[in-house]
Amino acid sequence: MSDSKQEPATEAQGSTDGSIHLDSVEKVYDPDGEHVVAVEDITMHIEPGEFVTVLGPSGCGKSTLLDCIAGFIEPTGGNIYVDGEIINGPSADRGVVFQENRLLPWKTIEENVNIGPKMRGDVETGRASQLLDRMGLDGTETQYPSELSGGMQQRAEIARLLANDPAIMLMDEPFSALDALTKEMLQEMLLEVWAEDNRTVLFITHDVEEALFLADRVLVMTAGPGRIKEIVDVDIERPRELSVMTTDHFTDLKDHVLHLIHEEAREAME
């Protein structure tokens, strides 16, 4: 993508390399004076271009963490830095893909893809079609989101994000509502897109295989309040194909992560 991303970060300010630093991030919800700790003591550094998945049982606060990094909500404790600066609300540098697609139903696919550039006033003719092509959605320009299948909608949403050229992609269980085949196809597609552009990706999921297949590192969270249980390095060569899931090494990693999660589930029940 842009040249600045391939150069080392020589400028401290204004660079959009896409590093994320979480420093003791905490979010406490306080409905009616009753403290509900969603996430607690999350400290982690994510390098520019790194692919990190966040894995945890539902209700562990992983979406809360993503909402904090996206700037939709403010943490009640700690700080979130992007490229060394504390974030202040949502920004075009941090694109979000939602669990259910949030393409605007009243705009065509092309208008949806162009919306980020349009709001900045620099729509490039043909760029939307190019991105849709890349996501295997050529010919859908004039259709409305409701006319596409679930998998196509998620791909269109990723195209909308790419049109905005964010350094960071935040993905909140984007494939969890899709059938297994579509899901695998989109996982491979996402890895291709990521390998080409080298954006930082933070990807939330509750699917162990998905978490390991995609990530450089998997952040395994504890069940409520959400803390870091362990950060698992996924030392599997890239580019990866779905067949890596059957290798012994992958199975070992999976057993380890499942063990962590079961331990959590047991503790949560006691």
Next chain:
Amino acid sequence: MSVVGVRERLVPELSRYAKGAMSIAGLVTVWGAIARADLIGSMPGPVATLEALGALLVNPVIHRAVQFSMFHIVGSYLVAVVLAVPLGLVIGWKSIVHDLVFPSMEILRPVPPIAWIPLTILVLPSVRTSIMFITFMGAFFPILLNTIRGVHAIESDYKKAIKSLGGSSTDVFRNVVYPGSLPSIHTGLVVGMGLAWVNLVAAEMVADEGLGRFVWVSYTSGAYDNIVASVIMIGALGYGSSELVRWLGATQLTWADTG
């Protein structure tokens, strides 16, 4: 498109119209039977009414009445739309405006618009403004409430999506709040047009202008067939204007077309 395709599309349409025609034929038959049996005083039957209607259509008096009524309706309705839609959008969008403005709206809303007639005739400068105010009240609240409801029904993730794509508050309004509430606004516009007619006729009966006046004059002069004929005309005009609003809206909301 193949012949089969065309036929598949036309047949359900035809049967729908056929059912509609049967329904109206049934109504006219019952009406004719009641009139013939003299069940209700000297109620004019379908034939007498049709004759009266034919005579009315070429009567300059009714032309003038229709002109007055259309002027009242169009004027009041446009004012209601221009005020209720923006106000509804702001009330729905900004909770501070909602909390400040909505309670007073809720007090005024349950008052039957007809109850305003005596006051408006006394207070407002002319009969015409009184009629238009009452008509306006009929359209205003359905449009306002449906607009607010439309804004509130929008999934908040759309706003988040715009923000995370770099959009400002204005971008959220332009790309989400306004277009997202249009289907509900459209419902309000159709309902509002119907209620505008209800109020218009009531106001015109009292304030002595337009089609409402014609019905009333027919009553005082005992022209039974003219009463029924002009009621049919009011019904047709009211139905026609609601359908016009419905159709205009549907052409603009192709994305929300649920068939």
